[in-house]
Amino acid sequence: MNDMSNMPASKGILGLQNPQIEFRKDLFADERDENLNEIGKPVRRQDIEGHVTGRSPFYDDHLFEGLLHMRYVRSPHHHARIRRIDTSAAQGMPGVVRIITSDDVPANMNTLLSLLDFGLDDEPVLSDKKVAYVGEPVVAVVALTEAQARAAVKAVQVDYEVLPHVLDPEEALKPGAPTVCDVYPGNAFVYHGKYNHQKLRYGDVETALKSADHVIETRHQMSPIEQAPMETCGAIAAPEQNGRYVCYSGTQGLFFSLGTAAKVLNMPSSRLHFIGGTVGGGFGGKVDSIHEPLAILGTVLTGKPCKSQWDREEEMQVGAPRGAERWYITDGVMNDGRIVARKFTGYFDAGAYTRLTSYAVIKCVGHLPGPYTIPNVSADVYCVYTNRTPATAMRGFGVTGVDFSIEAHMDQIADTLGMNPIDLRILNAYRDGDMKAHRRTAKNCAFIECCQVVAEKAGVTIKPESKAASSMKDGGGERGQLPAFTATDENGRVEGFEGWSYAKKGGGSATTGSVPSTTTPTPASLPQTPQPIPQPASPAPVTPAPQAPTPQVQSPSPAPTASSPKRRPPTRFSSISGFRRR
Amino acid sequence: MAKKPVSFTHNGVETAAFADPGQNLLEFLRRGVGDLTPKYGCGQGTCGACTVTVDGEPHLSCLTLAESVEGRSVGTVAGLANGATLDPLQEAFMDHFAAQCGYCTPGMLVAARVLLDANPNPSLDEVIEAISGNLCRCTGYEPIIEAIMAVANGSYGSAGRAAL
Numbered sequence: 001m002n003d004m005s006n007m008p009a010s011k012g013i014l015g016l017q018n019p020q021i022e023f024r025k026d027l028f029a030d031e032r033d034e035n036l037n038e039i040g041k042p043v044r045r046q047d048i049e050g051h052v053t054g055r056s057p058f059y060d061d062h063l064f065e066g067l068l069h070m071r072y073v074r075s076p077h078h079h080a081r082i083r084r085i086d087t088s089a090a091q092g093m094p095g096v097v098r099i100i101t102s103d104d105v106p107a108n109m110n111t112l113l114s115l116l117d118f119g120l121d122d123e124p125v126l127s128d129k130k131v132a133y134v135g136e137p138v139v140a141v142v143a144l145t146e147a148q149a150r151a152a153v154k155a156v157q158v159d160y161e162v163l164p165h166v167l168d169p170e171e172a173l174k175p176g177a178p179t180v181c182d183v184y185p186g187n188a189f190v191y192h193g194k195y196n197h198q199k200l201r202y203g204d205v206e207t208a209l210k211s212a213d214h215v216i217e218t219r220h221q222m223s224p225i226e227q228a229p230m231e232t233c234g235a236i237a238a239p240e241q242n243g244r245y246v247c248y249s250g251t252q253g254l255f256f257s258l259g260t261a262a263k264v265l266n267m268p269s270s271r272l273h274f275i276g277g278t279v280g281g282g283f284g285g286k287v288d289s290i291h292e293p294l295a296i297l298g299t300v301l302t303g304k305p306c307k308s309q310w311d312r313e314e315e316m317q318v319g320a321p322r323g324a325e326r327w328y329i330t331d332g333v334m335n336d337g338r339i340v341a342r343k344f345t346g347y348f349d350a351g352a353y354t355r356l357t358s359y360a361v362i363k364c365v366g367h368l369p370g371p372y373t374i375p376n377v378s379a380d381v382y383c384v385y386t387n388r389t390p391a392t393a394m395r396g397f398g399v400t401g402v403d404f405s406i407e408a409h410m411d412q413i414a415d416t417l418g419m420n421p422i423d424l425r426i427l428n429a430y431r432d433g434d435m436k437a438h439r440r441t442a443k444n445c446a447f448i449e450c451c452q453v454v455a456e457k458a459g460v461t462i463k464p465e466s467k468a469a470s471s472m473k474d475g476g477g478e479r480g481q482l483p484a485f486t487a488t489d490e491n492g493r494v495e496g497f498e499g500w501s502y503a504k505k506g507g508g509s510a511t512t513g514s515v516p517s518t519t520t521p522t523p524a525s526l527p528q529t530p531q532p533i534p535q536p537a538s539p540a541p542v543t544p545a546p547q548a549p550t551p552q553v554q555s556p557s558p559a560p561t562a563s564s565p566k567r568r569p570p571t572r573f574s575s576i577s578g579f580r581r582r
Numbered sequence: 583m584a585k586k587p588v589s590f591t592h593n594g595v596e597t598a599a600f601a602d603p604g605q606n607l608l609e610f611l612r613r614g615v616g617d618l619t620p621k622y623g624c625g626q627g628t629c630g631a632c633t634v635t636v637d638g639e640p641h642l643s644c645l646t647l648a649e650s651v652e653g654r655s656v657g658t659v660a661g662l663a664n665g666a667t668l669d670p671l672q673e674a675f676m677d678h679f680a681a682q683c684g685y686c687t688p689g690m691l692v693a694a695r696v697l698l699d700a701n702p703n704p705s706l707d708e709v710i711e712a713i714s715g716n717l718c719r720c721t722g723y724e725p726i727i728e729a730i731m732a733v734a735n736g737s738y739g740s741a742g743r744a745a746l
Contacts, residue, residue: 232623
């Protein structure tokens with residue numbers, strides 16, 4: 001094996017890439033440790049010998065005698081009620097070992113983040129009542145060969161009553177739109193048990209917009225993006241000893257998949273032996289834990305090793321993409337380029353079920369208004385259900401789309417003002433000590449320095465004051481203070497959800513049937529939706545909008561009087577879902 | 583239908599195994615022979631992860647009938663190393679960070695080996711052309727191209743070796 005010190009220097013043959021990392025030692029010089037052992041030096045990946053010899057153990061590289069293959073009957077409709085499922089013709093076909101329907105799934109309703117007590121169980125493993133997107137699985141066929149499973153899938157008859165569908169997030173929020181997912185009748189995820197959107201309020205945007213020299217508005221529309229890993233998603237399960245099952249998986253979240261399988265199969269996780277970690281490309285698309293519960297269920301029902309795997313067409317059609325986002329950004333800008341107000345309205349297209357979009361929205365709102373210090377910021381960001389393929393994680397999801405929109409919007413501002421876009425960014429950039437709209441102090445900022453390097457590399461002349469600017473200067477002080485007044489409202493109120501639990505009042509209709517839900521019914525002794533508290537006297541400046549009482553966000557508090565063992569109200573997400581850390 | 587025996591040379595070794603009727607070479611190698619190095623990426627001949635050689639020529643094993651290799655010579659990445667000594671291409675891929683997830687790597691290495699066996703001094707364009715049928719989602723291709731060029735330029739000693 002070659003010693004790394006003998007590694008031939010790269011020629012940079014494409015003229016595009018300098019493989020040697022350029023260290024800008026002039027920047028943040030006093031923060032830099034010069035005695036780094038690894039950083040800046042080429043190093044071999046620890047797993048690369050397995051890759052170049054073909055010995056890396058991907059999930060499908062495990063051979064089992066008598067491996068059975070699972071294929072799925074999928075919805076051909078955007079939205080339809082299932083009237084009848086007839087598997088009789090498929091039952092007797094050559095090689096068919098077992099047909100699996102929703103009745104075979106011990107807990108057929110799940111949402112991925114229920115493992116963190118975030119959101120309601122909204123998605124069936126195999127649908128029985130209705131389908132809400134093209135490709136939604138209804139029946140699984142287990143057969144001796146893949147070809148036999150495919151043939152039997154074609155013989156399953158599903159009688160659908162086609163329903164009206166909605167594919168646009170703003171249309172989905174209008175009154176009278178078809179309800180995509182019965183658990184969320186308003187076609188929007190419910191935040192804090194109160195709102196149909198995640199809300200950010202910081203200062204008073206409406207007043208500041210009135211005092212601005214320019215009001216600049218833009219709209220941005222993203223497309224869904226498929227992660228397209230080289231290895232398609234899948235899992236193989238097999239019986240082990242003592243009632244245990246082994247599951248080889250290409251999942252990106254092994255413990256997510258373990259917890260999901262344990263929940264869906266109503267089986268202690270001690271009976272599940274998950275093996276993974278060698279992932280043939282993930283990019284976010286392998287967190288949804290679709291295949292693991294199904295492969296294990298197939299094994300439980302047949303006693304044989306089972307493989308559930310998407311082919312390439314399914315990977316592209318059914319695999320959950322990065323969701324499309326639509327953004328409206330309105331800025332109040334002064335003639336000198338200072339941004340005094342920024343307002344966002346955002347729609348994340350979750351597709352038919354939540355998966356990770358609810359979390360993407362929270363992450364997004366925590367990131368607003370981008371790397372800029374703006375004294376007045378507001379945002380209403382919706383996680384909207386449409387009859388599209390459910391969306392999930394992909395590389396910076398929740399942030400990349402809005403960052404694209406913000407930066408395109410910044411260029412629009414520069415155009416309007418006739419200003420150099422890099423000068424505009426440096427003028428408004430956050431600096432160490434500034435207060436961010438999510439009410440945390442900015443630290444270790446480097447955006448100004450990035451802008452300066454970009455200008456230098458691109459040969460763009462920037463103003464002397466932009467050249468002299470530094471992330472470590474001119475921040476904090478007044479810029480580090482919370483606004484004296486923050487305008488609030490009650491827009492987007494929803495009814496019927498408890499504030500602390502994300503569960504519906506009275507026990508959650510989300511999980512009907514005998515399946516025990518992880519979203520515990522709300523005990524009556526717990527605090528109900530908090531009462532509005534009158535607005536504190538004389539806030540300044542007074543907002544001209546019709547003033548509604550301030551909804552006080554109540555921190556979760558366990559019921560001290562309850563005698564029966566109760567689940568502690570969730571706190572894990574409290575800091576990012578709007579409750580201030582105390 | 584009955585399974586059919588297929589006799590062929592697998593990485594230089596006389597081999598026989600049973601193929602299902604209509605089985606493709608990829609499944610035959612993986613399930614029938616037990617050589618798991620060719621990968622399934624698309625099953626449609628578009629991604630190149632299943633690339634193997636048949637009589638020294640690159641073939642997409644997902645589009646090749648298993649029975650068609652009867653009496654012929656099939657090469658995969660499993661046959662690239664000489665005992666414990668890796669092929670210079672494998673060394674170069676390791677040094678140049680030419681693999682991230684590693685799923686396209688076996689097909690990429692076969693395509694590169696075929697190129698260098700036929701043309702030990704390829705131009706940059708010829709390298710790019712030779713791996714144009716192999717998709718990689720992670721690296722952006724540049725490290726792979728640089729690794730192949732490094733071998734072609736003699737940085738890893740003689741690139742000439744017995745063909746697959």
